Amino acid sequence: MDIERKWQKKWEKAEIFQANPHGDKKLFLTVAYPYPSGAMHIGHGRTYTVPDVYARFKRMQGYNVLFPMAWHVTGAPVIGIARRIQRRDPWTLKVYQKVHKVPPKELEKFTDPEYIVEYFSKEYKRIMKAMGYSIDWRREFKTTDPQYQKFIAWQIKKLKKRGLIRKGEHPVKYCPECENPVGDHDLLEGEGVAINQLTILKFKLRDSYLVAATFRPETIFGVTNLWLNPKEKYIEVKVDGEKWIISEKSYKNLSQQKKDMKFVEEVNPEELVGSNVKNPMTGEEHPILPAYFVDPEYGTGIVFSVPAHAPADYIALQDLKKDRKLQKKYKLENIERIKPVNVITTEGYGECPACETIEKFKIKNQKDPRLDDATNELYKIEHAKGKMSQHIPEYSDKPVAEAREEIAEHLKSEGKADEIFDFAEHPVICRCGSRCIVKIMENQWFIKYSDKEWKNLTLKCLNSLKIIPEEVKANFEYYIEWLDDWACARRIGLGTPLPWDPKWIIEPLSDSTIYMSYYTIAPHLKRLPANDLNDKFFDKIFLGQDNKLKIDEKLANKISNEFNYWYPLDWRLSAKDLIGNHLTFHLFHHSAIFPPSKWPKGIVVFGMGLLEGKKMSSSKGNVVLLSDAIEAHGADVVRLFLMSSAEPWQDFDWREKEVIGTKRRLEWFREFGDKISNMIGSKRLSVSKTPEPSSFIGKWMMARINLRIREATKALEGFQTRRAVQEAFFLLRKDVDHYMKRIGDHVDEEVKDVLRYLLSVWIRLMAPFIPHTAEEMWEKYGGDGFVSEAPWPKLHEEFISLEVQRAEEIVQDTIKDIMEIKKILNIAPEKVHVYVAPDWKWRVLEMAYDMDKPDIGALMGRAISEGIHDDKKELVDFIKRILKDTLRGEYPGRVDEYRILSDAKDYIEKEVNAEIIIHEDAEYDPEGKAKNAIPYKPAIYLE
């Protein structure tokens, strides 16, 4: 732990992560800046470690790397949090005490939203430093800085000038008590509940209308009656000169959507029951009937009944038919005569799909909880596969999905229908305790992502960049296509006011689309008065316009040059769930504001974090704080674990047990360093000198080291951190273990050279992942300067010889074969005879590889004609054998098996615990085993 702090201080003092323009190999990467409303947990740890690892890797490769960080403090959540803290809301207090571990003294100050973000951004910064991130902190800013606000104002004005901003209205979740729109985090109940658009159909009753809300306007042709709940209160309201009858409970919601809606009087639902209303489509008369399943809060509290297609309607009708008392009470007659009317034909269903569904689900009455499932199932099937039935005028044979739209449009245009919004589920309750409603926000500002031309430009931008992983590209395409106009301003929260309509605050996703460019100039702007940073200034800096500025021209040129040096952004990293908004906006805005040469060049998308297999969630307390993890295991362990347990775009799972396993492996690495340095003496690591061993195993080790360099480098280039760690650590470790076993105690100069080289390479390969440990070892074993600035291990492709690796495989396979035979025979032989394949077998093999499609006949023919081997029986047996399983893949080339095995003789003897006799000719072969030898697979005889 002290080691980690020590190196963090040294880095800071040496300013090695401060990036200034120089040289032409630059790399600029950013990761989504945090919204500091809570403590940093291990999920965040992964998010910020990935870019750090990549930044460190690229720095070692000689790039001038810029990795900056800032704080996204714009938005509403902290306002709500502060309010709840002030109110001493027990749930909020508990979360902040127990989950975010805020000390009581600090928590007291959390009634100020600004303080919350200040507290947590400090905390974040502290932990980011403790994690060893190679961030250039000079560029730090927060999104409420006056200079940044100037930048945001410039950006949004730019869009407005391009005609990409418009005004309109928009439905939102709204708390009438707080008089504010509410987000999911503001809710006590009803998180994630969607807002649905419903069609309302007007059924005329005398001089007023009963308005029924529905998702399925197309079923209007199958209406048999209307339902209302006689236990609830109903009222008459005036809308646009019309009289509507709705439930009292729906009034609150609807009155926020129909601005001129006025309460007129209460209506007794009991008196309505039994009267007839007129169908707006067909003009038929339908009776109003009582039903208790009708939810007065949902829609309008009035439902029209389509018993053929709605299970609830059907069962309610059945219930009513059985209930003589109720019929009598409301003087209902001819109830029996009401029959379901089919309107939709769906394959697999008959005249009355609702009846069939009721039977399938075995539903007894309208109080059955399974009724929802039944309704849902039928709804989905009919929507997906249903067609309007033959007898329906104008719409017959039309798919339901189409007919639905057309019918609603048609009725609306005739004034017989309207639309409203409602929550998909009730209730939705604000943290203040009151029920939320859907409110139509008027005069809302929108960014016009629906603009066709803009979409095309953005698609072009998308096609010009690299996306990791590639699969999510389809996702981007989909979102660009699908994205509609975005409400880009809010009435509450921290942020930048809209320049032309300052009572609106620019919404947080809209103010973080091109801010990466801001990092490139942030250090300078900090020292300039915000008022001097007008639009002309940004036009000059970012777009190269030749403007007269309030600030010194030389300085402005310098700033502009720095922007041009760093931009475009090479990599943007962000989470998977932000593809649909932030990342897509990022592309939209860049394409609208910057020329193609400044468009982003790459995007990396992250997965989520799991904790012991369960989804992490701060609000549920299911998190491990990053600071606790560092405390318990050390930053390098946390880093290594996070990087090795999953690729960035996959979900990772924090399992304490495996974290501890990672810790042990890291300790092993440190100890291994000591072990090696003891073996080779305390000489300097050989960074530039590459050994050239002459022994097989030495060559093999060099091949493996370089193979790992190659693979780890390739993996890191593609942000495959897990793969890189596998190669650079686990697999290399396996190779090294093997090498150590192979050399036994023969430590000669060659071995020392190889080990010195190995250690030097290995520390550097691991440095991006475990920078503190790597620095410590680098220093200890005599590396030059910081390992963070050391050159990335150079790949010597020439060492990666297939032949050398194949040779070692022969040794290993031979041992394995001997062991297997020993096991089967259950004997402990004194001597093991090993026979290598004779020359003629190699020649036949080469011949076989030479042919396009080797078969027995052709091979035999050629072998005989060339007189390769006299014994035809042996020849044909061998050919059969190699045709069966040897001829696969690429021919690795002929190897000198005798030399290889002789070279490894001592080792093999130790492994199999018997004397090894290697035969080039089968001069001693009592059981005739030698004939089994084939290339790469010597014959074996135990005695």
Add this chain to the structure above:
RNA sequence: GCGGGGGUGCCCGAGCUGGCCAAAGGGGACAGGCUUAGGACCUGUUGGCGUAGGCCUACCAGGGUUCGAAUCCCUGCCCCCGCACCA
């Protein structure tokens, strides 16, 4: 519903441009070494069968292409994620 991604050995997870895949790596379990019995560490085993290095059964289920499929195609079942004004 729309869109995206998946189903691999006890668990996690690689492989999935077809052959060297009974399938990397980790975890767990078992056995042995070490040690004061423990912890840590090291070694080995971890689908079945087998008296000569082999055979059989396996990568959700079913079908197909191929000399050959975990890998390609079709069908079905199941799972996960996003769908907005929320960072």
